[in-house]
Amino acid sequence: MKIESLLEDLDSDDAARVEVAAARLAEQADSVVPTLLQGLADVRRSAELEPVMRVLRRIGPPAFDALLAAWRRKEVADWQVGQFLGVFDERSAGQYAALAADPNYGKSGNGFRGLVRLRTDSEAGLRALVGCFARGGLVPYKASDYARLLHDSFRPRLRSLRRDPAESPRTRRGAMAALVAGGGADALDDRDRAAVERLIRVKILDEIPSLPSSTLSGWWMAVPGASYEGVFEALGLHDRRPVTVAAGIQAAEGREIRVPGPDGGGRTVGRAFVTPELDGWRLVFGPFDLLVVGDPWDGMIETVERVSVHCGQAQLFFLDDAGGSDVWMVAENGRVIRRYAAESDPEWEGDPLPWETLAADDPDFDPEYDEAPSNAGTTGARSACGYLSVDPGEVGPDTEVRGHGWLALTEPGVGHGAFPRDAPHLRRTAGGPGHGPRHQPRRRGRRGSADLSRSCVDATHCVLMQCSRCRAPTEAEAPPAK
Numbered sequence: 001m002k003i004e005s006l007l008e009d010l011d012s013d014d015a016a017r018v019e020v021a022a023a024r025l026a027e028q029a030d031s032v033v034p035t036l037l038q039g040l041a042d043v044r045r046s047a048e049l050e051p052v053m054r055v056l057r058r059i060g061p062p063a064f065d066a067l068l069a070a071w072r073r074k075e076v077a078d079w080q081v082g083q084f085l086g087v088f089d090e091r092s093a094g095q096y097a098a099l100a101a102d103p104n105y106g107k108s109g110n111g112f113r114g115l116v117r118l119r120t121d122s123e124a125g126l127r128a129l130v131g132c133f134a135r136g137g138l139v140p141y142k143a144s145d146y147a148r149l150l151h152d153s154f155r156p157r158l159r160s161l162r163r164d165p166a167e168s169p170r171t172r173r174g175a176m177a178a179l180v181a182g183g184g185a186d187a188l189d190d191r192d193r194a195a196v197e198r199l200i201r202v203k204i205l206d207e208i209p210s211l212p213s214s215t216l217s218g219w220w221m222a223v224p225g226a227s228y229e230g231v232f233e234a235l236g237l238h239d240r241r242p243v244t245v246a247a248g249i250q251a252a253e254g255r256e257i258r259v260p261g262p263d264g265g266g267r268t269v270g271r272a273f274v275t276p277e278l279d280g281w282r283l284v285f286g287p288f289d290l291l292v293v294g295d296p297w298d299g300m301i302e303t304v305e306r307v308s309v310h311c312g313q314a315q316l317f318f319l320d321d322a323g324g325s326d327v328w329m330v331a332e333n334g335r336v337i338r339r340y341a342a343e344s345d346p347e348w349e350g351d352p353l354p355w356e357t358l359a360a361d362d363p364d365f366d367p368e369y370d371e372a373p374s375n376a377g378t379t380g381a382r383s384a385c386g387y388l389s390v391d392p393g394e395v396g397p398d399t400e401v402r403g404h405g406w407l408a409l410t411e412p413g414v415g416h417g418a419f420p421r422d423a424p425h426l427r428r429t430a431g432g433p434g435h436g437p438r439h440q441p442r443r444r445g446r447r448g449s450a451d452l453s454r455s456c457v458d459a460t461h462c463v464l465m466q467c468s469r470c471r472a473p474t475e476a477e478a479p480p481a482k
Contacts, residue, residue: 003032022058029062030069037067037076049083057087064092068099078106085110090118097124100143101131108132109140116146121153126178129154130161133181134174144181151182158182159189184417200242204404209245209278211285212253213393217320221284221304222389223311225277225402230310231284235291235303237272237408241416248273248405252285259414269411277402281389290410300327301336309334315388317381328381330388342380355387 003025012018025032036052043049056063064085071081088095097120100111112132115125125146132143147154161167161175179187185196212218223231232240243251252273261267272286284291292299300316307314308331318327326346329339330353338350356379385391390399409416 003028003035018058022060025055026059026062029059029066032059033063033066034070034075037070040076040080043080046083049080053084053087056084057089060088060091061095064088064095082110082113085114086117088114090120093118093120093122094124096120097122097128100125100128100146103135105138105140109142112140112142112146116142116149119149121150125150126154126157129178130158130171130174132174133177134170139181147178147182151187154182155179155187162189162192184415186415186417197242200244203244204242204276207244207246208397209276209395209399209401211245211275211283211392211395212249217322218392219288219316219318220392221307221317222281222315222385223284223307224313225280225282227311228274228277228282231274231282231307231314232406232408234307234310235272235284235286235410237274237410238412239415240274240406240408242404243273243407245275245405248275248407249285251407252287256287256290259411267411269409269414271416272408272410274406274408276405278390278395279400283390283392287410297341300329301339304329304331305334305336308332315385317385319381326380326382328384328388340380340384353387 012021033056036055040049040052056067067076067081067084070076071078076084085099092114096111096114096118098111100108100115101124102108102111108128111128114120115128129143129147132139158175158179162172162179164172167175176188176192185193188196221231231237251271254271256268256270258266259269268290270287270290272284272291275283275285288296292303294302300318304314304316313330313332315328315330318325320326324343326342327340329336329341330350331337336350338353339348341347379387382391386394407416
């Protein structure tokens with residue numbers, strides 16, 4: 001029977017005819033699939049692929065193999081293959097696992113996408129996951145999704161694999177990285193956690209701190225190094241752990257998660273990073289909407305004043321070039337003493353600080369034509385931070401560093417489990433005109449920043465931050481405790 005007739009039978013109302021047609025098409029999949037794919041070169045919309053997708057779905061596993069063969073021959077575009085590979089059902093679970101094990105990033109990603117969609121719990125899927133992390137390099141984000149999805153089931157098997165002397169060191173490293181991807185550092189056993197903690201302590205000693213610049217947007221706080229301990233109580237931070245600067249910045253920029261609350265509802269949890277002491281100051285980075293609660297403008301004032309009660313002084317900086325916001329404020333002992341806010345026209349409150357240049361003293365100021373309040377200055381947040389405490393963009397080899405950084409959670413009783421690793425997104429808030437941010441901040445990296453899509457700082461990232469570019473260490477590689 002011709003292919004055209006069989007394809008017509010697939011649309012029949014007669015279930016028996018449909019089954020017969022699907023079976024015969026499956027027998028001829030090696031010729032049917034290339035025929036179906038012909039003429040798709042000019043297709044640009046997913047909706048136009050639906051007829052082919054419907055046939056592939058009916059044929060099942062034979063069509064899966066034929067599709068991959070056509071892909072290897074470059075007879076179909078990558079984006080089209082991504083669409084087609086999303087149609088197969090549980091019959092192709094093993095094929096998805098085999099595809100996930102492919103060392104090619106694109107093929108592996110499509111394989112894990114299928115495993116996630118089908119929620120496949122199999123030994124082949126687990127082995128593909130371990131192999132993916134064992135290879136190092138860039139790991140498809142769907143591999144981490146798969147590790148989290150099946151973590152409860154995979155955890156005992158991964159721990160067993162991690163300790164199996166018959167397995168290669170590479171496989172054992174992959175099992176460790178898969179554990180972390182699924183459940184964070186808390187998923188490790190005591191032995192591996194101790195190794196990670198030793199690595200952190202060693203890496204902290206040699207690390208040259210590098211912080212993201214405020215290009216485009218960003219927000220942070222600064223408190224005196226001598227009294228920084230008060231920031232944990234002031235901001236409600238819990239379960240703090242030592243961490244490198246690069247890992248702390250990466251975590252603080254990560255996505256928030258939802259967990260069950262004590263009252264049966266949900267609660268949102270994020271991570272905040274308190275830097276080591278940098279030229280006498282500690283900086284705080286973290287999720288704006290969790291650390292600055294309520295209306296953005298009033299929330300910033302209330303937050304900086306509350307932190308200043310616990311730390312003696314606190315500074316808050318907010319920049320959003322897209323929204324036009326430029327804010328800095330200084331509080332001492334519970335009261336803001338100087339504040340600058342601009343979205344269009346700058347607004348100043350409080351007496352000028354000794355280092356400030358006043359608008360009236362600017363060489364371009366003409367008192368005959370220009371007007372300016374007596375306390376109006378000329379310095380926005382990007383310059384003020386360097387005078388007040390530390391400019392994040394200038395932190396580097398010449399910065400005097402004391403102590404180490406801390407990674408903490410915004411809610412108690414959650415633990416440092418698996419926090420998905422992706423870029424925070426820009427979201428609207430209710431800031432009014434001239435009163436603080438129109439957007440929540442979005443951090444942007446600079447050279448040497450902790451952008452793990454470009455570079456990686458140390459092997460500890462692989463364990464704590466689900467870094468996909470390095471391998472996780474074995475216990476033999478971890479430095480001995482001092």
